[in-house]
Amino acid sequence: MSSDALEANQLNLQRSYELLARAEGLIPGVSQTFSKAPSQLVHGVAPVFLERGKGAHVWDVDGNEYIDLPTSLGPIVLGHDDPDVTEAVVKQVSQGTIFSLSHPIELDVAERVVDAIPCAEMVRFGKNGSDATSAAVRVARAYTGRSVVAACGYHGWQDWYIGTTTRSIGVPDEVSRLTATFSFNDIGSLEAVFDRNPGDVACVILEPVGVVEPEPEFLQGVSELCKKHGAVLVFDEVLTGFRVAYGGAQERYGVTPDLACFAKAIANGYPLSVVTGRRDIMEMFDDIFFSFTFGGEAVSLAAARATMDKMRREPVIDHLWKQGAKLQDGYNSLAAEFGIEAVTKCIGLPPRTVCTFTDAVTGEDDLVLRSIVQQELVRRGVLFMVGFNTSYALSDDDVSQTLDAIRAAMPVLARAIDSGEATRFLNGPPVQPVFRQA
Ligand SMILES: Cc1ncc(COP(=O)(O)O)c(C=O)c1O
Structure with missing residues (x-):
């Protein structure tokens, strides 16, 4: 761990890394989905295994709680264990799958x-x-x-x-x-x-x-x-x-x-x-x-019927846009406040945004900078991979806690960029691309 690494990792991730050791040699890539693999998170800083979710929050296997912004790469549009969906699913399960x-x-x-x-x-x-x-x-x-x-x-x-x-x-x-x-x-x-x-x-x-x-x-x-x-x-x-x-x-x-x-x-x-x-x-x-x-298979169909009905009944899509816009605008204003808006931006439609990190010299995607933001957010209880997929369960409190975490991450990112040696601000190896850069 370098001397420029700002804080020791405050999360206890012991069980995550014990399970990682067990998975290596047993499950190729340690994940069923490339974009959820350990290579997509900063090793030693971020959890490897999650085991529980409720609303817009998830818990890792060591009991750490996070605001869930990848939302499992998009599916969790209402929230984890949404009461209407769970009721429909349980009813269907009891009748056969x-x-x-x-x-x-x-x-x-x-x-x-x-x-x-x-x-x-x-x-x-x-x-x-x-x-x-x-x-x-x-x-x-x-x-x-x-x-x-x-x-x-x-x-x-x-x-x-x-x-x-x-x-x-x-x-x-x-x-x-x-x-x-x-x-x-x-x-x-x-x-x-x-x-x-x-x-x-x-x-x-x-x-x-x-x-x-x-x-x-x-x-x-x-x-x-x-x-x-x-x-x-x-x-x-x-x-x-x-x-x-x-x-x-x-x-x-x-x-x-x-x-x-x-x-x-x-x-x-x-x-x-x-x-x-x-x-x-x-x-x-x-x-x-x-x-x-x-x-x-009827359970997923029951979940779909309940999800679609809730979307029709309640302002789900509006909420995704509203919360997403607050995160996107907040991120971009904070980047501007710290003078790094040319390096990092939150782009896309508010329900699904991506934060970009651009190397000032090559103009290419900079995974070290992305890893720094991920590291600083994860240790502050915000699970972040590439951007924000909002959910109906994402509350105003979740949004303001996320923006607080981004406010704390931005000066670290700005210092890392200024230093010209951004990797020294990382407490583990940076995330890896899923597809090799051409
Ligand atoms: C636009 C698009 N099409 C297709 C797929 C493939 O879906 P799946 O991973 O469920 O097979 C994805 C997955 O991320 C996607 O984003």
């Missing part, structure tokens, strides 16, 4: 999806976001009789997408070659994909909004290009769905895709995903193969 035939709750949730989502005419369910995006790609290929996928953004772990990333090992080149990437807000880059693959683009799949808003006409332009070339337009709303608006980003921006994928927030933390869209395309699900044992 999965059956040998379909359960009527599938219809209840499908009807709610059709009611909520502009493009939705028919609905199928999966468990992970990747199930839904892969289903959309397969059905689009079947519908068009074409092979090439044009992709922009992150879409999950499956071959057709991950083959385009720096973690493509294990994916045959023949498969990777069938996916072409294009850039957000750059309609020319999508035109180039169509030009390079005349008559062979099955679908265009993109996140309709990430941390950058679509420029006026961008989504419309994508939609028009798809129509012109006969490709299926798929909005990947796994992150934006039931978070930026009840009807997703397609409602917010007024552009309706042919198909859309939802997961994460739809069931407040239970595993459910949705692929939905135009009837004539969705009907092709009768012919393709999209089928798995847990597809109609």
